Amino acid sequence: MNDEHFFVRLAEKTAAGSVAADRAPARLKSRLYSALVAEQATDGPLRSLPATKAAGRPLCVFEHVLQGVPHEGIVSMNPCRVCHARLLAEHFEAPPIYWPHCPYVEFQRR
Amino acid sequence: MLAEEQALLDGVLAKDRKAAAEFVSRYADAVYGYVSRRLAPRRDLVEDVVQDVFLVALQKLASFAGQSSVVGWLLGIARHKVEDFYRAQLREPDSLPDDGEVPSAASTVTLDLDELIDAARAEEKTRHILERLPVAYSAALQWRYWEKRSTKEMAAHTGKTEKAIERLLARARSAFRRLWEAS
Numbered sequence: 001m002n003d004e005h006f007f008v009r010l011a012e013k014t015a016a017g018s019v020a021a022d023r024a025p026a027r028l029k030s031r032l033y034s035a036l037v038a039e040q041a042t043d044g045p046l047r048s049l050p051a052t053k054a055a056g057r058p059l060c061v062f063e064h065v066l067q068g069v070p071h072e073g074i075v076s077m078n079p080c081r082v083c084h085a086r087l088l089a090e091h092f093e094a095p096p097i098y099w100p101h102c103p104y105v106e107f108q109r110r
Numbered sequence: 111m112l113a114e115e116q117a118l119l120d121g122v123l124a125k126d127r128k129a130a131a132e133f134v135s136r137y138a139d140a141v142y143g144y145v146s147r148r149l150a151p152r153r154d155l156v157e158d159v160v161q162d163v164f165l166v167a168l169q170k171l172a173s174f175a176g177q178s179s180v181v182g183w184l185l186g187i188a189r190h191k192v193e194d195f196y197r198a199q200l201r202e203p204d205s206l207p208d209d210g211e212v213p214s215a216a217s218t219v220t221l222d223l224d225e226l227i228d229a230a231r232a233e234e235k236t237r238h239i240l241e242r243l244p245v246a247y248s249a250a251l252q253w254r255y256w257e258k259r260s261t262k263e264m265a266a267h268t269g270k271t272e273k274a275i276e277r278l279l280a281r282a283r284s285a286f287r288r289l290w291e292a293s
Contacts, residue, residue: 003283011255014233024142032134040125047126057128103131
């Protein structure tokens with residue numbers, strides 16, 4: 001078998017695995033989420049917390065408190081930005097965070 | 111695209127933070143898996159490239175027509191990012207190791223066909239070798255054979271001559287072959 005043929009066959013043989021198997025680290029998922037939400041917030045407010053809840057997506061304990069505040073700026077803010085869970089989750093693979101419905105906690109579980 | 115995926119994308123477009131979290135949860139593994147294999151041996155760059163892929167996806171989300179699956183679309187963006195990396199590696203003058211004579215096309219080939227029968231073993235061995243090669247060799251081989259780019263396309267993307275790309279590939283194949291036979 002010549003070199004060219006060998007490499008063509010090798011690539012075919014090993015191509016299927018290129019999209020499978022590896023799981024992204026939870027701290028990377030945390031970073032991705034933080035980056036996406038920060039980017040979304042650059043050109044206008046995020047979807048409000050009451051609207052998020054109404055769409056069937058449960059809120060974490062901090063978001064739950066904020067969603068009752070009658071101020072558009074507050075209910076559309078991103079409390080994750082100042083949350084200890086975010087800081088821990090972006091730097092450690094299994095941080096001690098346990099809040100229900102916190103995305104950073106969910107990334108550890110999946 | 112499934113209705114469920116469309117609903118998720120609609121949520122992300124509406125700046126729903128929980129939809130963004132679900133978007134990451136659902137697709138990060140596939141993008142990470144692809145990028146981490148294609149950037150060998152530069153694993154230190156993988157996370158930044160994956161993040162770039164997601165940020166580009168967010169920028170382009172409104173124009174995604176849904177003609178392919180979401181994961182296919184994301185991997186398309188990832189492929190462009192990986193090719194940017196290959197291009198940069200091959201453009202760097204110092205990244206093209208010149209270790210003397212270019213192996214001849216007629217060099218004796220002793221690669222074992224049987225080694226290719228077991229895909230899992232072949233993949234593990236391939237990955238291990240690609241991680242040990244100089245970055246330019248690894249990038250050139252993956253670009254040519256795994257991303258199926260012609261030498262002409264590689265030359266056009268890097269500003270090198272086709273001949274220079276062929277010489278680089280010959281050296282890269284030779285280095286790969288030595289490690290394959292030794293392991």
